[in-house]
Amino acid sequence: MSRSISSQHGEIVLADNELIVSKTCLKGKITYANRRFMSIAGFSEQQLLHQPHNLIRHPDMPKAVYRLMWKTLQSDQEFFGFVKNLCSDGRYYWVFANVTPDIDERGHTRGYYSVRRKAPESAIRLIAELYQQMVAIEAAGGGRLAIDQSVAHLQSWLNQNRLDYFPAMLRLYRHGQL
Amino acid sequence: MPYKSVSRSIPFLRTQYVTGTVICYAIIGMTFVYSTLRYGLDIWHVVGGVLVAVLMGLQIFQSLRLVETLKRIEYALKMSSRGELHHRISSTKGLGELGQVAWALNDLLDRVESYFKEVDTCFRLVAKGNFDRHPLGAGLPGRMGDSLEAIDSSVMAMKDNVKLINRNELASSLHRLNTENLIRNLKQTQNDLIRIDEDAREFGTQARSNAEAAQKNLRDVETIRTAIDDITGTVQEVADVVGILSRDSDQIVGSLLTIKEIADQTGLLALNASIEAARAGETGKGFAVVADEVKALSRRTKVTAESVDQIMASFSQRVENVSQIAEHSNEVTQGMSAMVEDFENQFNSLAESSERSVQQVDTASAVIYNSLVKLDHVIYKQNGYVALDGGCDEHHEKCAAIAVDHTQCRMGRWYYEGMGHQQFGHMSAYRQLEQPHAAVHTSVQEALRLSEQDWEGSQELREQIVAQMQLAESASEEVMLRINQLTEERTLESKGPSPLPRRVA
Ligand SMILES: Cc1cc2nc3c(=O)[nH]c(=O)nc-3n(C[C@H](O)[C@H](O)[C@H](O)COP(=O)(O)O)c2cc1C
Numbered sequence: 001m002s003r004s005i006s007s008q009h010g011e012i013v014l015a016d017n018e019l020i021v022s023k024t025c026l027k028g029k030i031t032y033a034n035r036r037f038m039s040i041a042g043f044s045e046q047q048l049l050h051q052p053h054n055l056i057r058h059p060d061m062p063k064a065v066y067r068l069m070w071k072t073l074q075s076d077q078e079f080f081g082f083v084k085n086l087c088s089d090g091r092y093y094w095v096f097a098n099v100t101p102d103i104d105e106r107g108h109t110r111g112y113y114s115v116r117r118k119a120p121e122s123a124i125r126l127i128a129e130l131y132q133q134m135v136a137i138e139a140a141g142g143g144r145l146a147i148d149q150s151v152a153h154l155q156s157w158l159n160q161n162r163l164d165y166f167p168a169m170l171r172l173y174r175h176g177q178l
Numbered sequence: 179m180p181y182k183s184v185s186r187s188i189p190f191l192r193t194q195y196v197t198g199t200v201i202c203y204a205i206i207g208m209t210f211v212y213s214t215l216r217y218g219l220d221i222w223h224v225v226g227g228v229l230v231a232v233l234m235g236l237q238i239f240q241s242l243r244l245v246e247t248l249k250r251i252e253y254a255l256k257m258s259s260r261g262e263l264h265h266r267i268s269s270t271k272g273l274g275e276l277g278q279v280a281w282a283l284n285d286l287l288d289r290v291e292s293y294f295k296e297v298d299t300c301f302r303l304v305a306k307g308n309f310d311r312h313p314l315g316a317g318l319p320g321r322m323g324d325s326l327e328a329i330d331s332s333v334m335a336m337k338d339n340v341k342l343i344n345r346n347e348l349a350s351s352l353h354r355l356n357t358e359n360l361i362r363n364l365k366q367t368q369n370d371l372i373r374i375d376e377d378a379r380e381f382g383t384q385a386r387s388n389a390e391a392a393q394k395n396l397r398d399v400e401t402i403r404t405a406i407d408d409i410t411g412t413v414q415e416v417a418d419v420v421g422i423l424s425r426d427s428d429q430i431v432g433s434l435l436t437i438k439e440i441a442d443q444t445g446l447l448a449l450n451a452s453i454e455a456a457r458a459g460e461t462g463k464g465f466a467v468v469a470d471e472v473k474a475l476s477r478r479t480k481v482t483a484e485s486v487d488q489i490m491a492s493f494s495q496r497v498e499n500v501s502q503i504a505e506h507s508n509e510v511t512q513g514m515s516a517m518v519e520d521f522e523n524q525f526n527s528l529a530e531s532s533e534r535s536v537q538q539v540d541t542a543s544a545v546i547y548n549s550l551v552k553l554d555h556v557i558y559k560q561n562g563y564v565a566l567d568g569g570c571d572e573h574h575e576k577c578a579a580i581a582v583d584h585t586q587c588r589m590g591r592w593y594y595e596g597m598g599h600q601q602f603g604h605m606s607a608y609r610q611l612e613q614p615h616a617a618v619h620t621s622v623q624e625a626l627r628l629s630e631q632d633w634e635g636s637q638e639l640r641e642q643i644v645a646q647m648q649l650a651e652s653a654s655e656e657v658m659l660r661i662n663q664l665t666e667e668r669t670l671e672s673k674g675p676s677p678l679p680r681r682v683a
Binding site for chain 2: 016017018019021023031032034035045046049078098100102104105110111113115117118166167170173174
């Protein structure tokens with residue numbers, strides 16, 4: 001199995017069948033990371049456990065995406081999204097993340113579970129451009145208002161493509177285009 | 179968690195380790211006491227004993243970690259078999275083979291949990307009618323990936339099925355809506371046609387009586403012409419009679435001259451006789467001549483008198499004739515003036531009935547045009563139904579027809595520019611027609627626009643489409659009502675005091 005190939009821009013590209021898995025508590029602190037997570041992020045298990053998940057947050061990621069993610073998770077729905085993550089050595093990798101609540105026998109949410117898969121290159125190009133615009137909007141304004149504007153920008157981008165967020169992301173993942 | 183320390187009388191590892199370690203420590207202790215008693219306190223014994231004790235301690239610590247990790251593995255497995263797949267075993271660094279076992283188990287659980295979450299979310303959404311959450315098989319090996327692919331294709335099949343069912347559902351509710359309304363629409367058209375038919379019948383009767391009247395007029399004209407010929411003849415006759423009369427009066431003048439001459443001669447004779455009588459003596463001779471002359475004279479006078487008598491008789495005869503002719507003429511003229519009066523009456527009623535016919539034709543044509551406008555309307559809706567059934571790719575021209583806005587369709591042009599505006603612009607029904615007409619267009623257009631979205635997967639969209647068509651139908655009903663009112667008002671207007679009392683007088 002071919003492991004990650006790092007490109008000159010410092011990007012690590014996942015292999016087709018890899019899964020990067022992590023779990024968090026309800027507050028987003030890491031409770032589990034699989035070995036691929038550790039090897040790609042460059043952190044040991046001890047460095048990861050009980051740390052907030054934004055440990056691997058990349059500055060190119062818009063805040064609006066995480067806001068949407070937490071909102072979705074809190075309503076017990078699954079979340080999909082393209083995510084750019086940071087490695088401990090400054091490199092980065094793109095994934096298509098699927099985050100779901102972990103529900104116990106009695107129906108209580110115990111934490112969250114994230115499975116990350118390789119994202120198609122053409123989808124990354126499209127999304128990176130969108131995220132860049134959103135990050136610029138968030139940087140230009142400040143606070144909640146800027147995030148609202150960024151969310152609005154995402155919404156208008158979706159409207160242009162006549163799709164809702166989740167169908168759009170799923171289609172991008174499956175077909176590499178809208 | 180209750181933890182039993184034995185399994186069918188065989189102690190568990192932890193008990194084995196603890197007992198073993200206690201025994202080992204006891205043996206080490208006893209060996210240390212024994213050798214000290216026997217050989218005295220030796221630094222090497224002490225060091226060796228402590229070393230062995232520490233190593234033993236480490237050993238027991240690792241053993242206990244192993245046991246504890248095993249317990250966590252057991253717990254994770256137990257919870258998994260109860261269906262909680264989210265448990266993992268972390269912090270196994272330094273546990274070697276057991277650590278590897280733990281990671282292998284974690285990897286397995288990652289995959290199994292992912293598999294079940296995929297299946298779970300996919301079907302949960304399918305149950306809600308959303309077939310677009312395809313299970314993601316990437317990263318899941320062998321049977322798991324295959325299984326997700328199989329699930330994906332069965333979900334696709336379900337989706338097609340549901341699409342078909344939903345398509346049928348929409349088609350049948352649109353069909354129901356359409357047939358109910360179409361029948362009403364057709365009934366309306368039927369009523370219009372019945373009305374036009376009645377008008378046409380009445381109009382036909384009128385035309386027939388007009389034709390008969392015209393025929394009679396023609397015959398009357400013929401009679402009048404004969405009468406005029408007759409009068410011309412009579413006038414000729416009168417002229418002839420007058421000619422003859424003037425000739426007769428010439429003769430009378432002649433006769434009267436003769437009588438005058440006779441009188442003159444008689445007078446002369448009387449003079450002669452008186453002269454001759456003066457020469458008395460020869461009385462007999464002279465008188466004989468005079469007597470002859472007088473005799474001849476009296477004969478001539480008698481003849482003349484007779485002829486005058488005759489002439490006078492024939493004259494009076496002719497006068498009689500003339501008066502007869504004049505009478506006849508008078509009669510003819512009287513008859514003629516009656517005929518002319520009759521003719522005039524007929525002509526008036528013909529004119530009136532023509533006027534009525536014109537109005538009837540006007541009304542009929544308004545009814546026909548209104549009916550046409552209504553039919554256009556029905557066709558517009560039918561285009562909508564057809565386009566909704568097959569989509570715009572299949573029914574290009576239908577969609578193009580639907581895209582036309584309410585000012586540009588036949589009815590719109592009729593309303594805003596054409597006859598409608600001219601003839602009905604002043605009626606209140608005309609103003610009330612605009613809004614529902616626009617609504618028919620916008621509703622059908624909206625329904626079509628909705629049908630371009632994924633209505634096959636959305637109950638709500640289908641309901642919205644039907645609701646839009648229902649809106650179109652009720653608006654259309656109002657359009658029909660208003661047009662009928664226009665026709666009614668129009669008919670009343672043309673039946674009321676006619677603005678054109680065209681009398682021939
Ligand atoms: C299960 C789970 C997985 C997550 N994975 C990531 C991740 O891979 N990268 C990341 O930047 N944030 C991830 N997050 C979100 C972080 O918790 C955090 O919200 C995000 O990094 C934004 O950080 P900030 O709120 O400090 O800006 C994850 C959250 C959960 C619950």
